[in-house]
Amino acid sequence: MRTLQLLAGMAALALGLSVNADPLVDGDPEAGEAKSTACAACHGPDGNSTNPEWPKLAGQHARYTLKQLRAYKDGTRSDAVMAGQVQGLDDQDMKDLAVFYAIQTPQPGSADQELAEEGKRLYRGGNLETGVTACIACHGPSGEGIPTADYPMLSGQHAEYTITELKKYRDGERTTDRAAMMRDIAARMTDEEIRAVAEYIQGLY
Numbered sequence: 001m002r003t004l005q006l007l008a009g010m011a012a013l014a015l016g017l018s019v020n021a022d023p024l025v026d027g028d029p030e031a032g033e034a035k036s037t038a039c040a041a042c043h044g045p046d047g048n049s050t051n052p053e054w055p056k057l058a059g060q061h062a063r064y065t066l067k068q069l070r071a072y073k074d075g076t077r078s079d080a081v082m083a084g085q086v087q088g089l090d091d092q093d094m095k096d097l098a099v100f101y102a103i104q105t106p107q108p109g110s111a112d113q114e115l116a117e118e119g120k121r122l123y124r125g126g127n128l129e130t131g132v133t134a135c136i137a138c139h140g141p142s143g144e145g146i147p148t149a150d151y152p153m154l155s156g157q158h159a160e161y162t163i164t165e166l167k168k169y170r171d172g173e174r175t176t177d178r179a180a181m182m183r184d185i186a187a188r189m190t191d192e193e194i195r196a197v198a199e200y201i202q203g204l205y
């Protein structure tokens, strides 16, 4: 993976793009910080939101964040709150914001141990009977994801937000996942499994 990232960085350099915080996104984190004041009310000044309904953005891969902002803007990802937030942003604003959040330090969360144990089994082993793929395959052993493959970081995310998103994939309400990767997985998950894995993810770092 590192080799791939390095190659992507070198390609960006060869093209004369500036490589700042993230070799995959050509943004300016300082400009992003200045543009993030409106976002801070919900996502926190450093991307660590305190309200569990609002996702943490700190440390998230810039390319994933950029993709989501574009999706809110073109309506591919529908959310009444975020739709209003992105209307005034152009593509450069989104790139700047994405690299700003990518270099913020994520604050780890904590988890209920018993529920998290159950979630851990699913995260690491999947559910063979119902065909739930192990999350670890794409999101990594500590939830770090794979930036070049657009597999987002999940570590420390609020369980409440994670539950909301898994249910949106399950109901086909969120369709930003290429090849229905997450919709297919979430459709096989029970409410109990969703709750358990979300709890595990909240304490994962």
Ligand code: HEC
Residues within 6 Å of the ligand: 036, 038, 039, 040, 041, 042, 043, 053, 054, 055, 057, 065, 068, 069, 077, 078, 079, 081, 082, 085, 086, 097, 164
């Ligand atoms: C009023 C509260 C509020 C404000 C202000 C706000 N957001 Fe959000 N944001 C949310 C909520 C709620 C969600 C989850 C929506 C959903 O389920 O799709 C979200 C989701 C996101 C996501 C998706 C995260 C992920 O992991 O997929 C990104 C990226 C994001 N916001 C960036 C921003 C940026 C950048 C701004 C400022 C321009 C901003 N938000 C302003 C509430 C807010």
Ligand code: HEC
Residues within 6 Å of the ligand: 055, 067, 122, 123, 132, 133, 134, 135, 136, 137, 138, 139, 149, 150, 151, 152, 154, 162, 165, 166, 175, 176, 177, 178, 181, 182, 185, 197
């Ligand atoms: C085959 C690869 C793959 C596997 C396996 C996988 N995911 Fe994902 N996951 C993705 C991709 C790709 C996305 C981003 C899709 C998008 O842009 O909406 C994603 C997004 C998510 C999100 C939304 C993150 C956010 O910030 O909004 C959650 C939550 C999630 N996955 C949880 C899980 C859980 C829990 C499992 C295991 C039960 C799992 N994933 C298994 C590829 C995978």
